[in-house]
Amino acid sequence: MRLADFMVCNTEAILAQWEASVVPVTGAAASAEWTVLRDPARQILQTVAKQISVPQTKDAQQEQSRRRLPRTVDDAGEMTAGQTLALMRAQRGFSINQMALDYRALRSSVLRLWADKARPDALDLDDIIRFDEALDQALADSVAFFNKEVEQARNLLLGMLGHDMRSPLQTIVTTASHLAALNAGESVSDAASRLIRSGARMQSLLEDLCDFNRTKLGLGIKIDPHDVDLAEVLIDVIDQLRAVHSDRRIDVEAKGNLHGTWDGRRIQQLLGNLVVNAIKYGAPDTSVRVLVTGTDDEVRVEVWNRGPAIDGTTMEYMFKPLQRGLHEPARPRDSGGLGLGLYIATEIAKAHHGEIRAQSDETQTIFSLRLPRRNYE
Structure with a gap:
């Protein structure tokens, strides 16, 4: 049986073995959650099976092997299954290494079950090569989207943190300025001056951080000409x-x-x-x-x-x-x-x-x- 046909006929068995391999490693939650997480994995299997079932010339294979750019959308303009898997993993706090384990376990589940079902001399090397290329493309898609989601979340967090730190920092600087104006002795004045200088330095760093996050969020530097x-x-x-x-x-x-x-x-x-x-x-x-x-x-x-x-x-x-x-x-x-x-x-x-x-x-x-x-x- 060719690999594409095997994947279509044995999708649920592959997913069951994939789940058994991934859960102990990633510490995933209850089986009810896995019912949701299995959907994008099922779609990846279906997409890969469809890709490798289409006849391909040697020239086309070489061209495919050179094209490693992650896709941003599928043919219909919607999120790909790889992106969906990445989004769900990111939202559940998984690391990128844990998400990569999904693909390693999926690859292993497909090839091991296929080897168990077929005679060793019946395994088609071309099927394996095309399967690996298609799955690697889905992995690249997931990694690119995962990184984008994590970076976006990090920049939003830093932006909110920088915004919320402005008020207490301003209070510190204002209080230090008030102490410096009291003429309460040299020691107090020196301490207040150090606070003012340190506060100004912190304010500069905070402004840099907020500006950096605006640019990374696509907002650019805000100006008032x-x-x-x-x-x-x-x-x-x-x-x-x-x-x-x-x-x-x-x-x-x-x-x-x-x-x-x-x-x-x-x-x-x-x-x-x-x-x-x-x-x-x-x-x-x-x-x-x-x-x-x-x-x-x-x-x-x-x-x-x-x-x-x-x-x-x-x-x-x-x-x-x-x-x-x-x-x-x-x-x-x-x-x-x-x-x-x-x-x-x-x-x-x-x-x-x-x-x-x-x-x-x-x-x-x-x-x-x-x-x-x-x-x-």
Whole structure:
């Protein structure tokens, strides 16, 4: 009996053995729940049997083996059986490894039962190859969808956590500011100052986390454009950074018309991220230079720092979230962040229809920001 015919005639026996194999390993719940979970597995078996029952030329087989891209929908535009299985597993708290066990047990159940029913010399090698390819396609479909569901749930959780942390953090900072204003002695003032600085640092990390989650949820960076004098924004940013990094020299040069329609708070965040990055990774005994130039249609910002060239691997990944280059220098734990600064700066630039580019050689690194001077909807 060919494998496709065997799967159609013995679907329930295959599912029974699959269930017996998976339940002890995954610690699945009651049999009533398994009645629901078996439905997508049954559909996978039916789909695979249908695929391998259709005659296929050698050329078509080779083409099929090269196509490993997971499908997002089936031919009718609905969720595939593999996606349904992934969704149900994710909703029940299964790990991706536990879900992979479903497929390993399903593969084993089919082939073992088929081998038991058929003579060894009657087993068709071509059937086995096509069965493995079809089942691997369903597995790829499930893994892609499972990862998407888990990532979506994680980002929603982090987004809610970040939102809920804002109020208590603001209370801490406000109370610390009140203590600092009481003039209750040097020890109290020093403690309040430490709380204020730590609160500001936590607020910055929290804002980065919330912005990151907005982008991962497909919402993008939220901006509120209005008339802005970039010179004022730049002065404010540089004054704050000079106070924090009093040991570093920051030179600023501005020329041309620096007025435009932007979100001032977001542009301040963007510029701050670029300058802080230059301070962190530039040679400590050199200055950071910021050049702002207004043209007819846009404003251009260049942030220069001197030091070793950025290697190619770092250049490729440094604008991606939570990524660092292989040769990025180590730094103290208390000076680190979430690795989101350049990523968020890039997303803010995109929200303003602008872009950030970087270039580096043996003597200096330059980050260039192009910011169109126009309204946004």
